[in-house]
Amino acid sequence: MKHLEANFDGLVGPTHNYAGLSVGNVASLSNASAKSNPRAAVKQGLAKMKALHDMGMTQGILAPQERPDIYTLRRLGFTGTDAEVLAKAAKQAPAILSACCSASSMWTANAATVSPSADTANQKVHFTPANLANKFHRSLEPETTGRILKSVFASDKHFKHHQHLPDNDAFGDEGAANHTRLCSDYGTAGVELFVYGKHAFDRSQPAPTKFPARHTLEACQAVARLHELGENNAVYIQQNPDVIDQGVFHNDVIAVGNGNVLFYHQDAFADTEAALSEIRTKFGDNELHFIEVKRNEVSVQDAIKTYLFNTQVITKPSGEMAIIAPSECQEHEGVYAYLNELVTRNTPVKQVHYFDVKQSMQNGGGPACLRLRVALSEQELAAVNQSCLIDDALFQTLNNWADKYYRDEVSFADLADPSLLLESREALDALTQHLQLGSVYQFQR
Template sequence: MNYSEYNFDGLIGPTHNYAGLSFGNIASATNAGAASNPKEAALQGLAKMRAAMEMGLKQGFLPPQDRPHLKTLRALGFSGTDKQIIEKAAKAEPQLLANCYAASTMWTANAGTVAPSPDTGDGKVHFTAANLAANFHRSIEADTTSRVLKHIFKDEKYFVHHPPLPGGMHFGDEGAANHGRLCKNHDDKGVHLFVYGQDGEKFPARQKLRASEAVARNHLLDPAHTIFAQQSTTALDAGAFHNDVVGVANGAVLFLHEQSFADRNAAYAAIREKAPFVEIIEAPAAAISLEDCIKSYLFNSQLLTLPASNGAGGEMALLLPQESKENPRVKAFVDETVSRNNPINRVIYKNVRESMRNGGGPACLRLRVVLSEEEAAAADRRFILDDAKITALENWVNAHYRDRIAPEDLSDPALMEESFAAMEALTVLLGMGKFFDFQR
């Protein structure tokens, strides 16, 4: 059976702004209060998707969620018309209003965890939407994320959907940002690497061991093909709030920083025991500091297996943010890595600055889903991109998005009205019906 990897990127929403809501995310805190450019953000994201497609890779997308999330504001005691709710929240709880305006669903590496059918006990693709319990503005995403995933992957013959984990912070789950799959080929039985955290001295850990263990159980993963490794508190306190800031796994390659794991030797030993085919490509701390990693998002790159049709079967490309090119130490390490005899032999730098200013690099913007030809055919093809569809999305962005949002704009009901009009137009474009909470 022929399997392919699909990258489902989050389509950046019309209320993209810099409210500094994510504790432990240094870029988010640094840029809090600055003016954002939602139109440029969405077009940058779409340009990245187009670049992957031009390399022959399969590309999908997830729609934004409806923001501001009036359902949450109503549940918290704000009443009246939609306009009155915004006005009351802006006066009484402006920070709460900012949370309900966050366009953070754009970072779909946190949408959930996916296990492809070769790895699961029942031979189906399993999805668990992340509860994102560590941050309020993200925790309100989980229900709609589940609904979106079920909408796209609805055929029960092929797909199984699990609800977000219960238990709040005790079972805090941040999705694929702390999970990687190692395999020789997509259709082989893979080894799943779950990375969890313990609170550091500066910042709390978001991914809990019990959450990773629960997801592995629900997905019917073979314990002999599953690894649980602890992230280092050194990396966490440096600003690696998710493991994908300091490491990325793809196929038979693990590309990461020397200080990624709490016990580097034990983690590497477990990986080599259960996935002996893996090549570990490590950046030594002496060459690349954690500060360099956090600022450049070197390891929050997309590590992509190039299709055999390009004459490069098994070879890999790094899709990096422009900030990695602008850091001389990081650029030198990337050049040296590509020059060596390893699968990574191509580098593409893309401008995703609007996302980066909120602490999200190329890898944050995508959820990887491995599908057989039959499974892909069963998915909703409206969310699988081709040139015409991506052009239609670009036209939609240009028609509906602002090119500037400042913090004070969140109190203006006109922004809500514009956002809802944009989302209404998107649901029409995609034939989704009355899908989002504001439409019901």
């Protein structure tokens, strides 16, 4: 039976803006208050999806969240018509309005943790939406994310959906941004790497001091239990607290894996030797490739600046691996030279493809942030909502959709414009019809 890894990218929402909401994310903070271009952003994302489809990859789409989040604003005491709620929030609590307009769900690496059927006791693909408890603007996402995932992966025979973990810092869960999977083949049992920033209940353990550790060991262990993983299918690795304090807010900013390759920075983990030893033991006799980038080859700061590790490592139909990198990697002399040298080495990685995703990069997310990986068998892929899989026709449909509904400029002042709310709802209503999602948004229910 053939197995593959599908990438489900998040569509950028109509309220895409630069608000600098993410403490610990250097790119997000450095571009705060700049004007954004939602139409360019969604088209950049679609272009990347189409390019991967053209490479022979299975490429899916996850819909964005409904924003502005009027319902949360009402919960927080803003009253009146929708227009009055927006006006009051803009005047009395602009930071709250900004958070309730965030389009951050486009980074679907944070949407959920996914375990393929080859790893789980009941042989189903398991999904747990991330609670994203550390950031208010992202903590608004899990319920709608869960509805979208259930609509895309609707078969009870093949898929198991879990509720997100309790909304508390002790179980802070950032989803697949801190999770990767190593395997000899997508259809064979693999080793899932759960990377955490701190222990919630043991304060004697090391933790960052400048920026928050968003993901806890306890959250990792809970997801592994929910997904019915065996002892040999999970490895728990602490992220290096020092690199979190340098702006490495998720593991996928400093390490990424695919198949039998783990691509990581020398300073990524708190105890690299112990982590690699456990991975080797649980991976068994199959060939592994650990590609360690030394700090004298690429510094942590240059890795953050270019998002060298927030790249996708994919296995093409030919069997060769390729890196999907942001154009920032090509524009940085040292990182570009490193990647050119990497593809000449004796590893499965033989190609690098560069993409312009600047609208996302300026808000703190590269190619890896934009996708949720789901390993599937042929039968499981057939059970996926086929309307959410990119092909030439859907690509054109969604570009036309973006031209119709998306603005080419959004500033903070625009977030209080009632017409932006109406435009966004019209756009999402049309999108759910294009993708045959049903009523996943609160305004539709």
